[in-house]
Amino acid sequence: MTFRNLGFKWLLRVSSALIIVGLLVEIASLLWFHPLSFVLFAFVGASLIGLGIVVYLASLVFVASPKGEKHG
Amino acid sequence: MTQILIGQIILSIGLACIFLIRPSVTQTAGWKILAFIGLCVLPALCIVGGMNIQMQRSEQTQFCTSCHAMAPYARSLYVDDPSYIPAQHFQNHRVPADRACYACHADYSIYGPLKDKMRGLTRIYMQYVSTPPTTIRIPGGYDNHQCLHCHAGARDFEENAIHSATMDALKSNQMSCISSGCHDTVHNVAALDHVKFWRPGQ
Numbered sequence: 001m002t003f004r005n006l007g008f009k010w011l012l013r014v015s016s017a018l019i020i021v022g023l024l025v026e027i028a029s030l031l032w033f034h035p036l037s038f039v040l041f042a043f044v045g046a047s048l049i050g051l052g053i054v055v056y057l058a059s060l061v062f063v064a065s066p067k068g069e070k071h072g
Numbered sequence: 073m074t075q076i077l078i079g080q081i082i083l084s085i086g087l088a089c090i091f092l093i094r095p096s097v098t099q100t101a102g103w104k105i106l107a108f109i110g111l112c113v114l115p116a117l118c119i120v121g122g123m124n125i126q127m128q129r130s131e132q133t134q135f136c137t138s139c140h141a142m143a144p145y146a147r148s149l150y151v152d153d154p155s156y157i158p159a160q161h162f163q164n165h166r167v168p169a170d171r172a173c174y175a176c177h178a179d180y181s182i183y184g185p186l187k188d189k190m191r192g193l194t195r196i197y198m199q200y201v202s203t204p205p206t207t208i209r210i211p212g213g214y215d216n217h218q219c220l221h222c223h224a225g226a227r228d229f230e231e232n233a234i235h236s237a238t239m240d241a242l243k244s245n246q247m248s249c250i251s252s253g254c255h256d257t258v259h260n261v262a263a264l265d266h267v268k269f270w271r272p273g274q
Contacts (some may be wrong), residue, residue, distance in 0.1 A: 009095040012107070016092035019115050023081045023088070027123050030074055035139050035196055038189075046122065049115045050097040052088075065158050 011059035015052045022048030077121045084114040085086045127185065131190065136173040141208065143198060144261040145173075152270040157250070163270055167222075177210075180221050214258075217244050219249045 028061035029037040087110030089206045090097065104175045121249070129135055137146035141215040149162040149172060160174065161167045167175035179187050220243065230236065234254075241247035250258055 005229075008098075011191055012095040012098065012111075015111055016088040016095075019088045019111060019148070020085055020092065023085050023115065023118060026118060027078060028080055030078060030122065030125065033129070033135065033138060035135065036200075038130060039196060041126050046119050049119055053112050053115055054114050056107075062196065 008059055010065045015056035018048050018052030081118050108140050131174040133172045145259050148259040150269045152268040157255050157258050216245050216249050
């Protein structure tokens with residue numbers, strides 16, 4: 001299964017879900033005043049958000065076709 | 073600052089929810105631009121803003137002392153004895169009271185904050201994953217530059233006969249500021265049950 005076969009809409013949903021979960025984790029880490037909140041933010045929240053951004057950008061590069069094909 | 077970031081996060085979540093529920097809206101140019109802002113620009117700004125707030129927060133005394141292992145060290149800041157170096161610095165505001173730990177334990181070199189953060193993560197790893205040490209020690213010992221960062225160049229420090237006689241040894245770390253016979257009473261947490269404490273406002 002190639003990246004292109006997954007479809008733009010599906011990847012957009014995955015990207016959005018990852019970003020939403022990451023941002024919710026970030027809010028939790030901001031409201032929790034403890035050394036572990038930094039770990040939660042840096043290793044869970046930021047990673048999920050970063051992964052969501054990468055999935056979104058990858059969907060633009062590899063799936064949204066330059067030939068004008070309709071999205072997935 | 074935190075409230076602004078939380079507002080920005082909520083806005084990002086709102087936009088991401090739209091693309092989660094109805095990804096087909098990204099067919100038009102306007103929605104494509106909005107998708108780029110909502111799924112790339114705003115989340116990236118949230119990471120940068122969050123990291124900035126977390127870094128600033130980790131410099132606060134309250135942050136350090138919220139860790140269970142640091143509780144006795146936090147108590148030692150209130151010892152009613154001027155020979156306790158951290159206590160007299162904290163109580164007399166020789167260091168900012170809200171950043172007392174960071175002021176004396178930060179690495180002031182260019183990559184210092186990064187090194188400090190890595191050391192902090194090592195401590196968290198020891199606390200929660202491996203075995204925490206029974207005695208907390210600073211790796212490599214206490215660096216005099218953390219004292220000299222403020223005291224070097226200060227008149228009463230430079231004019232002190234002992235300081236001026238040992239200045240080269242102090243600057244090269246050959247002799248520690250907290251060595252025996254000098255400023256050797258630091259946190260001294262083992263003796264906290266036998267000392268008197270200062271209560272602010274009394």
